[in-house]
Amino acid sequence: MRNTIVVTGLLLAALAGPAQAEVKDSAANGFTIENSQVVPVDAKTAWDALVNDVGRWWPKDHTWWGDATKLSIQPRAGGCFCERNGRQQAWHMTVTFVDPGQTLRMTGGLGPLQGMGLDGALEWRLAKAEGGTRITLWYRAGGYTPDDLRKFVPVVDKVQAQQLGGLADYLRAKAK
Structure with a gap:
């Protein structure tokens, strides 16, 4: 029952979201999703926003307590992608690989x-591209x-597109 409520809520939230990411594969026991966007900034600027400004670009409706400013990423092996709201706390993912300016890998289950x-x-993979x-x-x-x-x-696909879109929009605004 709880899973049905959560899925229904996520489906409703995702309906207003941006275009879907690319579903690479899916099966009864798992899936792979990939999406990318080019932003008009260098990799260092993108990296800094990714790890230091997560509360400014992450969609607030995809947090446990409705406030993205409560999010943080510790960009080091064993670091926490966490949400802290006083005594209410969530460890979303564990940072498992860091190559500054290129790759940030985290493991765990989101939402x-x-x-x-x-x-x-x-x-999160960053690579030089035409235009940024x-x-x-x-x-x-x-x-x-x-x-x-x-x-x-379909739900995770749209939510991932929203998360990437939030970072891309933040960086585009920052570049102006």
Whole structure:
């Protein structure tokens, strides 16, 4: 029942979101999603915004307590992608790989996937591109659940596009 409520809520939130990311694959036990955008800044500027300004670009409606300023990323192995609202706290993902200006990898389950006991690897990849930096957001998640994970892919797909879009829009505004 709780999973149905969460999925319904996510579906409603995603309907107003940006275009879908690319679904690389999906199966009953997992999926891979990838999306990318080019932003008119160098990789250092993009990296700094990714790890230091997450509260300024992450969609607030995809936080536990509705306030993205409560988010932080510690860009070091073992670091926390966390949300802290006083005594209410969430460890969203663990930073597992850092190559400043190029790759940030985190593992864990985002949002309702965490509560379902699912796990994933999320990578932010930055690469030089014509006109600036290409930012690619890649997420592979899976694990055991009695639910068919293919039904979650459209929702996660749109939410990932919103997250990347938030960073890209923030960087575009910053470049003006």
